[in-house]
Amino acid sequence: xxxxxxxxxxxxxxxxxxxxxxxxxxxxxxxxxxxxxxxxxxxxxxxxxxxxxxxxxxxxxxxxxxxxxxxxxxxxxxxxxxxxxxxxxxxxxxxxxxxxxxxxxxxxxxxxxxxxxxxxxxxxxxxxxxxxxxxxxxxxxxxxxxxxxxxxxxxxxxxxxxxxxxxxxxxxxxxxxxxxxxxxxxxxxxxxxxxxxxxxxxxxxxxxxxxxxxxxxxxxxxxxxxxxxxxxxxxxxxxxxxxxxxxxxxxxxxxxxxxxxxxxxxxxxxxxxxxxxxxxxxxxxxxxxxxxxxxxxxxxxxxxxxxxxxxxxxxxxxxxxxxxxxxxxxxxxxxxxxxxxxxxxxx
Ligand SMILES: Nc1ncnc2c1ncn2[C@@H]1O[C@H](COP(=O)(O)OP(=O)(O)OP(=O)(O)O)[C@@H](O)[C@H]1O
Numbered sequence: 001x002x003x004x005x006x007x008x009x010x011x012x013x014x015x016x017x018x019x020x021x022x023x024x025x026x027x028x029x030x031x032x033x034x035x036x037x038x039x040x041x042x043x044x045x046x047x048x049x050x051x052x053x054x055x056x057x058x059x060x061x062x063x064x065x066x067x068x069x070x071x072x073x074x075x076x077x078x079x080x081x082x083x084x085x086x087x088x089x090x091x092x093x094x095x096x097x098x099x100x101x102x103x104x105x106x107x108x109x110x111x112x113x114x115x116x117x118x119x120x121x122x123x124x125x126x127x128x129x130x131x132x133x134x135x136x137x138x139x140x141x142x143x144x145x146x147x148x149x150x151x152x153x154x155x156x157x158x159x160x161x162x163x164x165x166x167x168x169x170x171x172x173x174x175x176x177x178x179x180x181x182x183x184x185x186x187x188x189x190x191x192x193x194x195x196x197x198x199x200x201x202x203x204x205x206x207x208x209x210x211x212x213x214x215x216x217x218x219x220x221x222x223x224x225x226x227x228x229x230x231x232x233x234x235x236x237x238x239x240x241x242x243x244x245x246x247x248x249x250x251x252x253x254x255x256x257x258x259x260x261x262x263x264x265x266x267x268x269x270x271x272x273x274x275x276x277x278x279x280x281x282x283x284x285x286x287x288x289x290x291x292x293x294x295x296x297x298x299x300x301x302x303x304x305x306x307x308x309x310x311x312x313x314x315x316x317x318x319x320x321x322x323x324x325x326x327x328x329x330x331x332x333x334x335x336x337x338x339x340x341x342x343x344x345x346x347x
Pocket of ligand 1: 066073075233
């Protein structure tokens with residue numbers, strides 16, 4: 001029987017505005033409008049993220065998916081205010097719990113980090129001291145919470161019994177999966193943040209351990225009402241854990257949709273290609289269908305970043321980036337996608 005912790009906000013259902021029987025979705029916990037990130041480089045500025053807008057509702061898991069270099073990590077780092085010196089962050093708004101993070105002083109942002117917004121890194125060892133026993137590190141982060149039977153019960157439920165049983169052991173004595181679960185549990189429990197940013201938290205783990213970490217994230221969402229921004233290049237993983245998905249390509253957010261809708265009716269040609277390239281959507285007797293071409297240089301294009309690889313490309317795609325339009329419960333930015341009942345510009 002799983003341990004239950006605190007009252008926790010119930011997870012938000014993926015609401016569809018056409019469904020009048022459903023209550024209106026809650027106000028977003030995080031609302032990002034027109035975020036752009038430009039890094040300095042020896043060859044001139046590189047705009048890694050361009051005019052990206054999205055929202056995460058309380059208790060919701062939003063996935064950000066896209067291939068390497070599409071700008072997913074830069075979005076996370078920009079929200080956390082942790083971009084390297086010299087990087088330019090522009091945003092109309094990064095609203096979180098009534099405050100605009102884009103305009104918050106460094107001191108206030110530092111206070112928020114780890115407390116209201118926590119980041120789970122790819123490599124757990126980067127946030128654990130390799131030379132300090134795990135029990136002492138848990139005590140640093142959780143303090144008296146570690147004596148709470150409900151907290152110990154949760155840690156045991158998520159497979160951290162061995163860590164509780166062997167507090168004198170160093171992190172190196174545990175598996176990568178156990179350490180990743182430990183880091184996630186500490187991030188979620190130490191200050192009970194409202195939002196967890198998880199940047200590819202399972203890429204270094206094998207499939208079984210990856211499934212355990214995903215289950216842990218869902219447990220934390222259920223028990224603590226945590227909202228999450230879950231970054232991954234793997235659409236299959238995103239499909240297992242997220243309520244809604246944002247698809248990034250060449251620094252742009254080209255489509256957002258509730259997860260079931262994204263798989264059933266992908267509207268942007270890149271999303272369609274991404275879904276079609278998944279092993280699970282490829283018939284067993286057919287070879288995998290990789291997307292032809294590369295994303296090299298996509299960020300620098302004036303028009304749609306996917307235009308050079310797009311099977312549906314028209315002249316307008318090469319010269320102008322289409323505005324993101326609201327369609328049903330999602331958004332799509334494409335000159336040629338079937339917009340069905342187009343409901344206007346998304347921002
Ligand atoms: N510190 C930096 N300085 C210069 N360019 C950077 C820096 N960090 C990222 N970039 C560039 O920004 C673009 C987006 O990178 P980002 O890491 O955000 O993408 P990503 O989708 O998270 O990729 P990955 O999955 O490989 O982490 C890439 O072209 C990358 O080379």
